[in-house]
Amino acid sequence: MPRALWSGSLSFGLVNVPVVMVPAVRDLDLHFRQLHAKDGAPIDVQRWCSKEDVEVGWDEIDRAFELDDGGQVIVTDEELEAIEPRRTRTIEIESFVDLSEVDPIYFDHPYYLLPASGDDGSARAYRLLTDVMARTERAALGQFVMRAKEYLAIVRSHDGALMLSTMLFADEVRDGNDVENAAQKSHKPSAQQLKAAAAVIEELSGKWEPGEWKDRYRRRLRDVVARKRKGQTIKAPKPREAVPEMPDLMAALEQTLADMREGKSDKRREKQEA
């Protein structure tokens, strides 16, 4: 069982479900440590005072906020804790929304909520909330505080468990007005182009099978480490050949469809290879 990152309660109306939060994502990345190339010795990171040029211990470090005028304000852990809201140990459900209404752009990091205790009351309240959200395809929205940061969270039913995803606040999603050349009226495709593009998409369509898509980077990195361990030298792969330029959209669409009919490019199989 993964380690609990947060414990508290999920409440809606007068129903409180004591819960613990565990990660829904596991870190499978390879982690490296910095070494001194010369002697292979691990590098330690030390904190030094920029004024005195001496090493500084953790207990001698404060947190400072830099003001616009160049001055700074020191803020202690206790002071930050003091301004955490009173509901700090509660995820208060403020509303329920149709899950389909929440664009995935707002979803940030996923966790599971699990009943905090084995008592029957908690287990039943948990089960009830999971069942009712699954049945109604609704999700709960609420805010909570974890590690000195306030989060907006969406809680939903996921394979019989409650999944909580932290969400971006509205002002953390950029409006994109400064992105040049999004879809423009003046570049509307012809009916013929759209039909051909739809046919290409249809031809390349399949069921979403997440397990078929492997992390090739992770595998190659493991391979690099293994080869290096055996004393081999590692060279960067040569870039793949560039896609042939076909500036005429309609010609590219037609050629793609013609290739597909001849079975020349079964692109769906490509993801399997290294």
Next chain:
Amino acid sequence: MARSIWNGTITFGLIAVPIRVHSATESHTIHFHQVHAKDGARIKQKRICSKERKEVPYEEVAMGYEVRGGEFVMLEKDEIDAAAGDRSRTIALEQFVERTEVDPVFYDRVYYLGAGDDGQDAYRLLHDALERSGRAGIGRWVFHNREYLVAVRPLNKFLVLHTMRFADELVSADKLEIPSPSRRPSDRELEMAEQLVSSLQKAFRPSAFKDSYRDRVRDLIARKAKGEEIELPAPEKAEAPGDLAAALEASLGKRRS
């Protein structure tokens, strides 16, 4: 114009869509510096060789992968970069899937795409074709020396790109130990819970939620800048309801009154 963070080409079949990638998100978290308590001077980090006890310049840093306690395979930074994969600056959409099939849990980071030079026609074509078909394109993207699985989908007038989590990175719900209740929730409880859910139902308005903690941190900084003292409150504790039906009933009653 916002600076793009990557330029390249999205392809599907032989169709090339020149694109620029822009951030779609921005963090407003308030950041602090570490300072030396004694004199308020900024803390700087030094890399020290654990053998020589001397500072190590960046050029002399290599990366070590620990194969067993204290034993490292040493790699140069560019040897690690070699694992990134194909750097041809293209994202080939290899498959298209129903957008509703992709649970949001797979989406990690998100970017806006803009059309690259002379790419407006192709961009609009991909955008419109995806919008009509209800699909998203799946491909691979090499960015910052790492290969990502990505999904490209339309959102309003944009194409957006999500980096994705791999299936094996997600913890499956059936690996969790969820205690089973002695009996399933009764029909009456489910009915009341549904009523309660309905009574709290709202349209999703993201701007209705504010990071008030961020505001309080700002306020704290302002007060401290004026030399004020800060007080400490006590936290509260919630308990599981003994009688679920009664709690549901009371909640509904509370909302009706």
